[in-house]
Amino acid sequence: MDIQNTQIASRKHQGLEKKRLLNCAVTDPNKILPFQYPWARVHYKTGVANNWTPEEVPMQGDIELWKRKDDLSDDERRMILWNLGFFSTAESLTANNIVLTIYRHITNPECRQYLLRQAYEEAVHTDTFIYCCDSLGLDPDDIYNMYIKIPSIKNKDDFVINMTKSILDPNFSTVGTKNIQRFVHDLVGFYVIMEGIFFYAGFAMMLSMLRQNKMVGVGEQFQYILRDETVHLAFGADLINAIVEENPEIWTQDFKNTIVENIKQGVELEYAYTLDCLPRGILGMRADIIRQYLEYIADRRLERIGLPKQYDTANPFPWMSEIIDLKKEKNFFETRVNEYQTGALNWD
Ligand code: FE
Ligand code: MN
Numbered sequence: 427m428d429i430q431n432t433q434i435a436s437r438k439h440q441g442l443e444k445k446r447l448l449n450c451a452v453t454d455p456n457k458i459l460p461f462q463y464p465w466a467r468v469h470y471k472t473g474v475a476n477n478w479t480p481e482e483v484p485m486q487g488d489i490e491l492w493k494r495k496d497d498l499s500d501d502e503r504r505m506i507l508w509n510l511g512f513f514s515t516a517e518s519l520t521a522n523n524i525v526l527t528i529y530r531h532i533t534n535p536e537c538r539q540y541l542l543r544q545a546y547e548e549a550v551h552t553d554t555f556i557y558c559c560d561s562l563g564l565d566p567d568d569i570y571n572m573y574i575k576i577p578s579i580k581n582k583d584d585f586v587i588n589m590t591k592s593i594l595d596p597n598f599s600t601v602g603t604k605n606i607q608r609f610v611h612d613l614v615g616f617y618v619i620m621e622g623i624f625f626y627a628g629f630a631m632m633l634s635m636l637r638q639n640k641m642v643g644v645g646e647q648f649q650y651i652l653r654d655e656t657v658h659l660a661f662g663a664d665l666i667n668a669i670v671e672e673n674p675e676i677w678t679q680d681f682k683n684t685i686v687e688n689i690k691q692g693v694e695l696e697y698a699y700t701l702d703c704l705p706r707g708i709l710g711m712r713a714d715i716i717r718q719y720l721e722y723i724a725d726r727r728l729e730r731i732g733l734p735k736q737y738d739t740a741n742p743f744p745w746m747s748e749i750i751d752l753k754k755e756k757n758f759f760e761t762r763v764n765e766y767q768t769g770a771l772n773w774d
Contacts, residue, residue, distance in 0.1 A: 446672050447534055448600045458535040463668065466536040469661040473543045478650050480554040485561040485643040492562045501708050506641060508703040509628040511572025512579045514555035519583060521548035523616050527593045531600050531609060540661055547654045554647050578702035582624050582695050589615030607676045610669055614685050617662020619692040621655050622727045627700045627716050630743055634711045637745065649749065656750055663730045686733055693724050718742045
């Protein structure tokens, strides 16, 4: 045994070997203290403080507006339906990926605690689209088949599903550089591209309706979802960065180029989807402006995981950042959050 191995052996003996996210023999998934990754705890606590359910949002105004023939244009209806169609199945797709692929390989207990929280939030989001469909009286066969029947939606879903194929194989292990790269490739597919780009044209479209006081209930549902997705994305980026830091050998120029190309392809698919949602544009929203927004957020995502920005496009929707930043302000939803926390205190 050489000196280095002896040192590892003695640190192991004393229980001091540093925990790692992947392929770590000393990680006990049942033993959460002491924490190794405090950011996972912060995201967990933020998620819990953001607790909400779709039934808290009144839908009566939306139901009436949707029924009236003249107050929503055909183009506005198309945009709303396309977004409900994409999100209604995308939330389940994300939940399945967390539970079936990511959770299996990330054994660190504080990360798993967050993944459980995230899986619950995806269940709430799935519930949100059941509630929207029910409220508006939409035919579930129409909405829940759009991810198969509408090419611009199917292409987005297929793109992320293809990124996970090898990881879904029950024999897949994260041992070895190639496999760690595959795993990180999957994380980028789901956290950065699916949750970080494929959700954002929809957020911009639905929140611009909200700003015009149209379909306010659906708009508020999207606002709550956006707040959750911001945390999912932040956790995903922290997870990717930590795995790369612990396995620097995976971060080759080739691998980085592949990830940049995937993200750029994600922007193209999201733009194609936007054109399909908004073939003619509506008041305050046009596909070409949303494209600028997609380029702007793609650059932010790239920088967040240590990759060079590709577009250098200015943010055409500063109001989107204001909505996202609202979550940091205590007054947003404070009453409800306090009630929730008082309820928890009664347990003592
Ligand atoms: Fe979600
Ligand atoms: Mn999510």
